[in-house]
Amino acid sequence: MTAVSTTSTDALVSIRGLRTKLGDKVIFDGVELDIPRGSVTAVMGPSGTGKTTLLRHITGQLRPDAGSIVVDGRELATLDRDGLFDLRERIGYLFQNSALLTDFTVFENVAFPLRQHARLPEELIRNIVLPKLQAVGLRGAAELMPAELSGGMARRVALARAIVRDPMLLIYDEPFVGLDPIALNQVLKLIRTLNHTLGLTSIVVAHELAAVSRVADHIYLLAAGKVAAHGAPDQISRGETEWTRQFFGGEADGPVPFHYPARDYAADLGFTQERA
């Protein structure tokens, strides 16, 4: 019997030696990261550290300068346009603004991705959409318009839409922003339940450690172009490095300086002659 490597099958996304420069700025300088299948993995980090850029790499929208990005066993650099299109079709997204179509009912918003790609019989669309609405607790709201929904309900409709085509990977970009505690609890519960019951793999980009700790199996903290820390929420929030202490302790100063780089203060105030 041939030995089978488990590395590629355990990780849905595997990133090695990722290097990316945007303009003059080095965003990634050797990032190594694995998103295990079936897990909820959170990506955190100071603003501007490259979380959105990382998502753009994983979805094949941005090619790195160096390094390897393997998604579901395929090296993205080897995929042509059709291959990348197929990959994106298997990824669901949930954005913080929910981005519902205001002139469509809840049902039609969730059905939208199905109608975009094929002419399916109405009965089939109903049989796909209603269970998704049921899963997020909003089957009874199918005929409401987005303007009639609370922020939390809108987020749940967006979630039903994100899973309507049974994605292999679900990406949540800032899913907790602007939710009241009840809606937040509902969304947190849903992320975990859906991940488990639908056999999904989820990536959550968020800043709220308390919320993230309740849904994530693992956290990656990105900082200064690298993975500054990685581990289970309780492990990482103990803050054993300078980065984790500043980020999770909410300290104003640390590796991320409070002051944006500036010229000499006294010179700026006109007290001294600035040296060339």
Ligand SMILES: Nc1ncnc2c1ncn2[C@@H]1O[C@H](COP(=O)(O)OP(=O)(O)OP(=O)(O)O)[C@@H](O)[C@H]1O
């Ligand atoms: N096309 C581009 N050209 C040059 N710099 C860019 C470009 N796109 C993004 N950047 C820079 O790359 C850095 C990373 O941006 P990114 O949006 O990935 O950060 P982020 O961690 O998602 O930030 P936030 O938490 O604020 O959303 C930022 O400093 C941004 O200004």
